[in-house]
Amino acid sequence: MIAVWTVVWIVVIVFVAAVLQSLTGFGFALVVMPLVTLVIDLKTAAPLIALAGLTAYTVNLIRFRQAVDVGELARLGAASVLGIAVGIWVLVRVDELAINCAMGAILIAYAAYALLRPEAPRQPAQWWAYPAGFLAGCLGGAYNTPGPPVVIYGSLRQWPKDEYRAILQTLFFINGVLIVSSHLLARHMVQQVWTLYAWAAPALLLGLWTGARLDRRVDQERFRRLVTAMILVLGASLLLGLGHR
Numbered sequence: 441m442i443a444v445w446t447v448v449w450i451v452v453i454v455f456v457a458a459v460l461q462s463l464t465g466f467g468f469a470l471v472v473m474p475l476v477t478l479v480i481d482l483k484t485a486a487p488l489i490a491l492a493g494l495t496a497y498t499v500n501l502i503r504f505r506q507a508v509d510v511g512e513l514a515r516l517g518a519a520s521v522l523g524i525a526v527g528i529w530v531l532v533r534v535d536e537l538a539i540n541c542a543m544g545a546i547l548i549a550y551a552a553y554a555l556l557r558p559e560a561p562r563q564p565a566q567w568w569a570y571p572a573g574f575l576a577g578c579l580g581g582a583y584n585t586p587g588p589p590v591v592i593y594g595s596l597r598q599w600p601k602d603e604y605r606a607i608l609q610t611l612f613f614i615n616g617v618l619i620v621s622s623h624l625l626a627r628h629m630v631q632q633v634w635t636l637y638a639w640a641a642p643a644l645l646l647g648l649w650t651g652a653r654l655d656r657r658v659d660q661e662r663f664r665r666l667v668t669a670m671i672l673v674l675g676a677s678l679l680l681g682l683g684h685r
Contacts, residue, residue, distance in 0.1 A: 527581020
């Protein structure tokens with residue numbers, strides 16, 4: 441039996457994260473995973489957020505599909521496929537507290553980078569897409585958070601705004617399909633996962649619609665900085681073990 445307050449918490453968090461994802465092109469799992477694991481265990485949260493994330497990426501991919509850079513996507517996608525298997529292996533074999541601490545460190549590192557926004561002396565070579573994509577696959581398979589390596593790589597490559605969001609959505613969609621398939625094969629999609637997804641899906645779609653409506657009215661840079669600060673706090677809480685049950 442799932443507690444009502446657990447469902448309400450997940451629905452609210454999914455809605456807020458979907459608005460963020462619609463506005464910026466990333467951040468859904470970064471926001472949802474730490475907060476959802478406060479009320480359900482990681483082995484339930486991972487397949488649940490994988491399903492919700494795939495839904496969000498599908499909707500946003502349709503929205504930004506015309507701006508996709510096929511070359512960048514091919515390099516990132518090929519490497520991420522290899523990393524997903526490693527991430528799934530980590531999920532089922534590594535202690536949950538260790539995963540939460542690692543995830544906290546990842547969030548803090550990403551937030552620090554985003555807040556400092558260091559100026560790169562030159563754009564990194566295209567071959568850096570391969571390690572970035574592989575790490576994204578690892579993080580996606582284990583934590584449903586493939587974003588940080590690709591977000592950092594895209595920022596250093598100085599992708600235009602629409603191209604930036606289009607590449608992220610396409611890569612996240614590919615990762616999402618593979619991650620959900622892996623969870624299905626591993627029999628992680630238990631009844632509780634599907635029940636929670638049924639409650640979260642309407643909030644997810646409403647959040648994506650709301651974000652699309654707000655897209656032209658919100659100061660993107662200020663919004664990103666506020667969200668990055670929140671991610672920093674969430675990362676610190678996980679690293680300190682505040683979210684471990």
